[in-house]
Amino acid sequence: MDAQLNSNILNLYRTFGDNTPLSYKGPIDDHILQVIGTYIEGLLKHSPKAGKKVFKIFIELAQNISYYSAERSKLANNKDIGTGMVLISEQAEYYTFMTGNLVKTDDIISIIEKSEVINSLDREELREYKREQRKLPPGKKGGAHIGLIQVALTSSNPLDIEVNPVDEEHSFFSIAVKIDK
Amino acid sequence: MENIHIEGKHGVNFIPTVDFNAETGVCELAGESYLEDTIEFYTPLYDWLKQYIEEVKKPIVFNFRLRYFNTSSSKCIIDILNILKKYETTGGTVEVNWYYDAEEEDIEDELEEIEDFMIETNIKINLVPN
Numbered sequence: 001m002d003a004q005l006n007s008n009i010l011n012l013y014r015t016f017g018d019n020t021p022l023s024y025k026g027p028i029d030d031h032i033l034q035v036i037g038t039y040i041e042g043l044l045k046h047s048p049k050a051g052k053k054v055f056k057i058f059i060e061l062a063q064n065i066s067y068y069s070a071e072r073s074k075l076a077n078n079k080d081i082g083t084g085m086v087l088i089s090e091q092a093e094y095y096t097f098m099t100g101n102l103v104k105t106d107d108i109i110s111i112i113e114k115s116e117v118i119n120s121l122d123r124e125e126l127r128e129y130k131r132e133q134r135k136l137p138p139g140k141k142g143g144a145h146i147g148l149i150q151v152a153l154t155s156s157n158p159l160d161i162e163v164n165p166v167d168e169e170h171s172f173f174s175i176a177v178k179i180d181k
Numbered sequence: 182m183e184n185i186h187i188e189g190k191h192g193v194n195f196i197p198t199v200d201f202n203a204e205t206g207v208c209e210l211a212g213e214s215y216l217e218d219t220i221e222f223y224t225p226l227y228d229w230l231k232q233y234i235e236e237v238k239k240p241i242v243f244n245f246r247l248r249y250f251n252t253s254s255s256k257c258i259i260d261i262l263n264i265l266k267k268y269e270t271t272g273g274t275v276e277v278n279w280y281y282d283a284e285e286e287d288i289e290d291e292l293e294e295i296e297d298f299m300i301e302t303n304i305k306i307n308l309v310p311n
Contacts, residue, residue: 130297146252
């Protein structure tokens with residue numbers, strides 16, 4: 001047995017601690033979306049308002065991973081599915097919803113720029129930006145280019161974005177967003 | 182002209198219930214919409230509306246009873262509203278009703294979204310509390 005790997009997984013488990021009701025890394029397809037979505041609905045029944053917001057944000061960010069992640073997994077049905085991480089942590093006053101996935105470094109600048117625009121706007125300006133962006137021709141499978149804008153509107157908090165280069169072509173893109181209880 | 186009936190699913194794919202009736206001109210979209218591929222699902226609905234407008238030419242009552250939809254579905258809703266608006270501008274009679282649950286926790290967000298739909302498409306949407 002690989003003792004090193006086993007102790008790593010224990011460390012990872014401890015890092016998440018008691019306040020991480022959900023952590024997932026892997027391909028995100030319809031099945032996973034449904035299973036985690038149902039889990040979130042159940043988990044957050046005691047704070048319905050925040051619960052619904054967490055659910056909506058989960059759907060948008062998880063679908064972004066499944067469409068756009070640079071890391072792909074082949075499923076048994078030969079479907080090519082985006083892979084990434086989804087994490088929820090719970091504090092007394094709020095939830096934090098986080099996702100992380102690989103992005104081609106060439107694509108990262110436009111995501112960062114868009115996030116900066118989003119964080120600089122107030123609610124009314126955000127709504128206007130959303131209406132403008134929604135008019136653009138659809139992206140992959142009907143994507144509306146407004147997922148991140150909607151996440152900011154739903155959470156009413158700024159997007160916390162981080163980008164870390166992993167190799168010459170790829171960066172790890174992570175986003176954390178607070179949802180007040 | 183055929184009616185469209187699609188039973189909604191709260192399962193692996195969350196698809197809305199669709200009822201488009203060519204005899205009455207009443208069209209309904211209900212339930213949840215956060216499918217993986219919205220274009221594939223919604224294109225036949227646009228085609229139906231365009232065919233109805235061209236061939237049947239009678240009034241349309243469009244009832245939305247959606248509980249939850251993702252952003253790519255919102256774009257499809259805009260496309261539907263644009264088709265209806267165009268029909269209205271060329272002389273068709275159109276009524277759009279949006280049924281909502283006033284008790285819903287995040288109802289302000291939903292009403293804000295419907296206001297955005299109206300601003301974006303210029304069509305009147307009647308808000309009907311359940």
